Amino acid sequence: MKILENVDLSAYSTMRLGGKARYLSEASSDQELLRLVEWAKSKKQPFIVIGQGSNIVWRDEGFEGLVIVNKILGRKVLGEDSSGATIRLGAGENWDEVVAWTIEHDWGGLELLSKIPGTVGAAPIQNIGAYGQELSLVLVEAEALDTKTMAFGAVVNDACNFGYRTSRFKTTDKGRYAITAVTLKLNKDQPKPPFYESLEEYFKDNGITSYTRQVVRDAVAAIRSAKLPDPSAVNNNGSFFINPVVGKELADKIASRYPDIVSWPTDDGQVKLSAGWLIEQAGFKDIHDPATGMATWKGSALVMVNERASKTADLLAFKKKIVDKVNAMFGVNLQQEPELLP
Ligand SMILES: Cc1cc2nc3c(=O)[nH]c(=O)nc-3n(C[C@H](O)[C@H](O)[C@H](O)COP(=O)(O)OP(=O)(O)OC[C@H]3O[C@@H](n4cnc5c(N)ncnc54)[C@H](O)[C@@H]3O)c2cc1C
Structure with missing residues (x-):
């Protein structure tokens, strides 16, 4: 040590x-x-x-x-039958390598979460999700060291308080649990439509009508690589802003001025706006800022890229330009997704 x-x-x-x-x-x-x-x-x-x-x-x-x-590694099959498999993974395992491994074994449930960077142990923190799938739908429990009591134990799914890109590990119990392993219950169902809109479009455009897990994984990988930069080659944190949820009155006001607004109704009567759309309207897609060395990605205005910034202060200055412009145009306050630490 x-x-x-x-x-x-x-x-x-x-x-x-x-x-x-x-x-x-x-x-x-x-x-x-x-x-x-x-x-x-x-x-x-x-x-x-x-x-x-x-x-x-x-x-x-x-x-x-x-x-x-x-860096805690390990993959173990705890059980397998005709309906699926239960697997236990060390928290330091690479998430996407695990996804590929589950597909090799023909277990379903993770294929839509292909190519999300990071480790297995971080996946429950923000309940990683993509293309209509999220970790909470397959997680049985997260094992962790409770750093308050210094005891190891398991937090079962229902006790994780999962929500959209959130959990108790990110909110009420932030910093308390050091996750050491997760157990997932995977299925043996074949993927079938309807899929998330962008996947449906991809399948249609490419004449794909037979959907194996590998076909779905390849489609997700292709869509993601067209939209998101590879963090091993381009300095970025993926989507930098969370889609803001606003009251219906404000959403209607914006829609009256911008009829092509991209938004979705929420269950509680509010409206979720596309942060990428707001940033694009504010003129920040594929922008390269000489003053800070920061940029927004050509494939998605939601992704901030460090091209040659040397300080986090540069990133924060560029972020402020985006946030201020969006606020001035729409009256919406964008929130950052990646954690600013400490
Ligand atoms: C290009 C790109 C695309 C992305 N796409 C998506 C996406 O589609 N969907 C999505 O949900 N996310 C996405 N992300 C975000 C990111 O991949 C996930 O949040 C991922 O789970 C982070 O894993 P990590 O190991 O890098 O965690 P880190 O960044 O190292 O940590 C993130 C947080 O988790 C905590 N943490 C990490 N490990 C543990 C542990 N073992 N125990 C306790 N706390 C821990 C850290 O303290 C920190 O608060 C993307 C990021 C990038 C760069």
């Missing part, structure tokens, strides 16, 4: 910005994780568990404490 000092955090965020961590270490087992948290507590240092940093923006001030990088 080696604890490094003054580590550059830009290597631990796919936006590749940020200051230094006072301490940083990797946990490859439950016991290592426990010892690291005990060490941080004994030194009265704050600590945080991270995966691959694909949903993190580090501040320039860095992290005055211990960053624990989760």
Whole structure:
């Protein structure tokens, strides 16, 4: 268990910005994780568990404490029958490699979540989702070290308080549970229509009428790569803003001025607006800002890209330009999706 000092955090965020961590270490087992948290507590240092940093923006001030990088691996089939399989995965496993592995075994439930960057352990934090599927639909339980009681235990699905891109791990119990493993229940059903709109379009355009899990995975990969930059080559955190939910009155007001508004009604009578559409209308699609070195992606205005920014302050300055313009035009306040830490 080696604890490094003054580590550059830009290597631990796919936006590749940020200051230094006072301490940083990797946990490859439950016991290592426990010892690291005990060490941080004994030194009265704050600590945080991270995966691959694909949903993190580090501040320039860095992290005055211990960053624990989760590297706990392991894939185990707990049971399999004609209806499906129950699998247990170490939290440090790469999410998309696991998705590919489940498809090789012809287990269903994860194919729509193909190509989401990051680790298995981070998946419950914001209840990762895409194309109408989300983790909460297949998760049985998340095993975790409760850093308050210092006991290992399982948080069952119903107790995770999952919602749209959220869970108790991101809200009421933020920072409390260090997730060590998850158990998923997968099925053996064949994928069948109706699919999410963009997938239906893709299948139609490509004359695809037979839907295996691999066909669905390939389609998701193709749609995503046309829209989203690969974080291993382009510095980004995926969608940078959450789709804002506004009252019907404001949505109607915007729609009267912009009839092509992209929006969806919510169950509680409000309206969810497409953040990408708002940003595009504000003139920020494929914009390269010389003052900050930041840009928005050509395939999606929702994605902010660090082209040559050297500080998180540059990112925040560029973000402010977008947020202010959208606010001035529409009266809508955009919220950031990736976590700004600490
Ligand atoms: C190009 C791109 C596309 C993306 N597309 C999607 C998408 O379609 N859908 C979607 O939902 N997300 C998407 N994301 C966001 C991101 O992939 C997910 O949030 C992912 O789950 C983050 O995994 P990570 O390992 O990188 O977590 P990190 O960024 O390292 O951490 C994210 C948060 O989880 C916490 N955390 C991480 N691991 C643990 C653990 N073991 N225990 C406790 N807390 C932990 C961290 O403290 C932090 O708060 C995208 C990101 C990118 C860059």
